[in-house]
Amino acid sequence: MEPAIVFRAPTSRVYAVATWVVAAVVLGAFVANGGPNEVLAYGALPVLLAVLGWTAFWRPHVRVERAGVRVVNVLSTTWAPWAAVTGTRTRWGLELLTHSGTVGAWGLPARSAIGRWVRTTRDEPVVTSLRRLDSDVAGGGEPGTAAELIEEHRTGHLQAGSTGVDRRLDMLPAGLLLVVTGLAMVTLLL
Template sequence: MAETVVLRSTFGKFLTLSVIVVVVACLVALGVQGEVDVAVRFVAPLVALAYLVWLVYWAPAVEVSDGGVRLVNVFRRIDLPWPAIERIDTKYALTLFTKYGRFVAWAAPSAGRHRFINTPKEDARGLPESSFIAGTLGQGDLPNTESGDAAAVVRARWESLRDGGHLDSGLLDDAIRPVAWNPVKIATTAVLVAASLASLLVFSGR
């Protein structure tokens, strides 16, 4: 059995930690200065900001295992068994075309055109064969990018199973729905946004 690989945005982690540091620093500064009313007014909005940044930039992930690919997006989790995957694309982000539909990985956006133009050809060596179309590497398949690294892991595992004939023997249940919503994340977002609005409205009237 191959190990499960979990891929998250490096930039997303950096951004989330930076926002958390700023939020904590703001609250501490207000407390030290004795601005208790201001701190109470803005604690909910600041916490909501930190949570939303984590939700959008850190929490999303691409998990690759023996069973298939799991896309953890903002509010949804998509579980795709290997036999269901028909095509892998990276034009705008890692996108899996499957027998259940088309699904985009929030955690793996494509690289910009500037990065593509300035990438040495040697960096493309060793990538899975399905990364190339008519011998050309796609912009979203660049190594050391969010979409490129995720696509390389998915393609390598997918090609290995395909070449071994394991994808042809897979039986899929058409009644299965691969998408599951995350009620905890949805509820937490709603509560924090509501608390933020209430805090700003109540304290602004004082």
């Protein structure tokens, strides 16, 4: 992948690690309480929690690249070249408006009242130019900052290029969730 400015919610990684810690504690309790038999009987439930933490909180982000915007959501990834992006909205989080419809970004939700208060006391990251990137740079977790950067670049690239948006289901998170949810259902039914 080419270098990009990567945006993600600041608390998402904290939530992911918290779900993993809870899952590890529950798994440890199963080992301490009933040994391998209890882990085999109920282990799918904390594993499901860990997979949910990864797919819902660790994975989602928005990559603003030289050629366009890549939105990685819970189960899918959307690639929108600059010519396809017609605008942005930030009322409920970052949304890309494209010729093919709206693309919501799970990784950049709107701020809560507490988040807005904290933001006023925190420095905003400096967002560099896309042309000077050598590697990935953290862009922060503010949907407005991401929207400004996208608006700045989309207006300069309206002339030519593909206007098609590539949306695809990501098999790894979808498959993991499907398998682990199935195992958890079997655990609950038995």
